Structures are given as C-alpha cells and as structure tokens.
Amino acid sequence: MISDSPVPAVVPPGRMARNPQPVLGLPRGFELRPWRPDDADALLAAGQDPAIRRWNLLHVDSTEAARRRIERMHRRRQAEESAIWAIARTGGEAIGLIGWGDLDLRGGSAEIVYWVLPPARGNGVMVEAVRRLSQWALDDLGLHRLRLCHSVANPASCRVAVKAGYSLEGTMRSALLHADGWHDQHLHALVQGDI
Structure with missing residues (x-):
C-alpha cells in the first residue's frame, strides 16, 4: 500500500539548532570546538596560506573579514545550514577548521570540509578530526550519508x-x-553502518 504522507525527515528540524554546539575531544590533546572571535587571526592566516586557498577557495583578507566569517559560521549553524568547528589544542588557539557544508537534515546528508594550518600538518590530527566529526554526525546528529570530495590533484x-x-x-x-x-574530484562517502 502506498502512503500519502511524505517521507519523514531523517533528522527532525531543530535538532541541531536547539542544542549548543558540542566540544568534541580528540586524541593527543586536541579538540573540536566552536570558533570564537579571538580565532580571527588563525582564520586570516589560513586565508593567506597558498595551499588552503588553492584547495578550499578560502579568501579572507583582514581580521575584520575573519570575524564576520566566524559570525556567519554561527548564524548558519543556528539556521541548520552548516556546522563548523575549530580544530585546536585543548584550551588553545585554532589550528584548523572542519565541519559540515551542504547540510541536508531532511535528506540525512552532508559534505565534510576541512583544512589545517602548516605547522599542524602531517601529524595525523586531520584524520582523527574527520573520524570524530563523522562519528558525531552519524551517531549523535543522526545523518545517514557523509561525503568527502577533493580535487584529484590533492593526494x-x-x-x-x-x-x-x-x-x-x-x-x-x-x-x-x-x-x-576546472578540477575533477574524487567522491568518497561514509554511510550509517560503515563504522
């Protein structure tokens, strides 16, 4: 029998907005936490880094522009359009960014975005951050499918x-x-039940 009711939302509206953005612990003394106004210098540094600009299309050219971008991150999270965290040493400065763009709570999917500043590259923190945030998205938020896309020129x-x-x-x-x-992109995915 075919039902006249629409398919229910995978994640009910309001689930993310009505709860504070969590701080998520990582191994080796790192954490994922909300961006703060005093993280503007880290965001500005990222906007000046050639590799981050190349792969993330990030353009931030002043501290004030960085602060506005951080404010926009919080507004977009409250609107349930995206959810962005700072990667930081526990209690310390931001060294990277990770989060969910193209967030579709009704359809149960999102695309992960990330970058890390040069001094923090090559130590495995990004892999741990992707694992932890993916676990949160699937288990705590309740998404079904997560995407990770990158240029094929970015090994x-x-x-x-x-x-x-x-x-x-x-x-x-x-x-x-x-x-x-134009770049070709690899499409990677993680779905409920993979981990």
Whole structure:
C-alpha cells in the first residue's frame, strides 16, 4: 500500500539548532570546538596560506573579514545550514577548521570540509578530526550519508579520506572550478553502518 504522507525527515528540524554546539575531544590533546572571535587571526592566516586557498577557495583578507566569517559560521549553524568547528589544542588557539557544508537534515546528508594550518600538518590530527566529526554526525546528529570530495590533484586529502574510513565511490569530472581551472574530484562517502 502506498502512503500519502511524505517521507519523514531523517533528522527532525531543530535538532541541531536547539542544542549548543558540542566540544568534541580528540586524541593527543586536541579538540573540536566552536570558533570564537579571538580565532580571527588563525582564520586570516589560513586565508593567506597558498595551499588552503588553492584547495578550499578560502579568501579572507583582514581580521575584520575573519570575524564576520566566524559570525556567519554561527548564524548558519543556528539556521541548520552548516556546522563548523575549530580544530585546536585543548584550551588553545585554532589550528584548523572542519565541519559540515551542504547540510541536508531532511535528506540525512552532508559534505565534510576541512583544512589545517602548516605547522599542524602531517601529524595525523586531520584524520582523527574527520573520524570524530563523522562519528558525531552519524551517531549523535543522526545523518545517514557523509561525503568527502577533493580535487584529484590533492593526494593529501585522498589519504585523509581513506585513513578516516571513507570509501572511494568514483571521480566527478570537471566538478569544481579552482583558480587554475576546472578540477575533477574524487567522491568518497561514509554511510550509517560503515563504522
């Protein structure tokens, strides 16, 4: 029998907005926490880093622009459009960013976005951050499918995806415009039951 009722939302509206953004612990003295106004300098530094600008299309050219961007992160989370965390030493400064863009609570999916500043690269913190935030999204928030997309010219992101347990599903041709032209992208995914 076919029901006249629409398919229910995977995650009910308001589940994220009515709760404070959690602080999520990571191994080795790191944490994921909400961005603060005093993190503006870290965001500005990221906006000046050539690798972050290349792969994340991040353009922040002043401390004031960074503060506005942090305010927008909080507004978008409250509107349940995205959810962005700072990667930081416990109680310390932001060294990176991770979160969910293209958040679709009704459909139960989101795309992970991330970057880390140069001094924190190569120590495995991003893999741990992706694992922890993915666990939160599936188990605590209740999403069903998580995507991780990156340029095929960015092997570091591919290693993060694989080490964090995301399966490679294929290549999306000419999927994202970067400063140097169109890039093919790898599509990785993690779904309920994978971890």
